[in-house]
Amino acid sequence: MPPQLLPLLLLLLAGPPAARPAPPTCYSRMLALSREITADFQSLQATEPSEPCVRYLPRLYLDIHNYCVLAKLRDFAASPQCWKVTQVDALKEKVRKLYTIMNSFCRRDLVFLSDDCNALEYPILVTAGLPGHQS
Numbered sequence: 001m002p003p004q005l006l007p008l009l010l011l012l013l014a015g016p017p018a019a020r021p022a023p024p025t026c027y028s029r030m031l032a033l034s035r036e037i038t039a040d041f042q043s044l045q046a047t048e049p050s051e052p053c054v055r056y057l058p059r060l061y062l063d064i065h066n067y068c069v070l071a072k073l074r075d076f077a078a079s080p081q082c083w084k085v086t087q088v089d090a091l092k093e094k095v096r097k098l099y100t101i102m103n104s105f106c107r108r109d110l111v112f113l114s115d116d117c118n119a120l121e122y123p124i125l126v127t128a129g130l131p132g133h134q135s
Contacts, residue, residue, distance in 0.1 A: 026106030033098045034062040034069075040091050053082040060095075061120050064102065064110070068117035073099040 024032070041060040058076050062069055077095045082088035102110060 026101070026109040030064050030098065030101055030106055030109075033094065033101070034064050037091065037094050037098060038062050040087075040094065044087050044091060047087075051082065051085055053085065054088070056081050057088070059121055062098075063114070063120060065113040066117075066120055067112040067115040068120055070099065070102060071117070072120050073102070 038061060041057075045054060058072070058079055060072070060076055062072070073095050077092050077099060079092075
């Protein structure tokens, strides 16, 4: 085989270039950001017990399929507690970002399956167990 064909053969054997993943959709961005905010809030509650104001922040369990989430985000971002705590300021900034995405950019993509505001205060924890196994 002639040496000039070797690079061409290697290119053919390597296959087509890997396709780039699709950019995030509005829905996937809202879902990812809501999960990130919920995790950050839970982490904040676990790591900032020395800050008494953290205890008085509104609860932050987010479900982007619940109509009440918009009011929940607005209330959390406007809450006056912890205005000097850096982690809370960062969390409030993420909350404002999600509110803006949901209320402006992705408004047409939203589908609310519920308007149970109480579910955002006291979420039902789902536990996975073995089928047919009783504790």
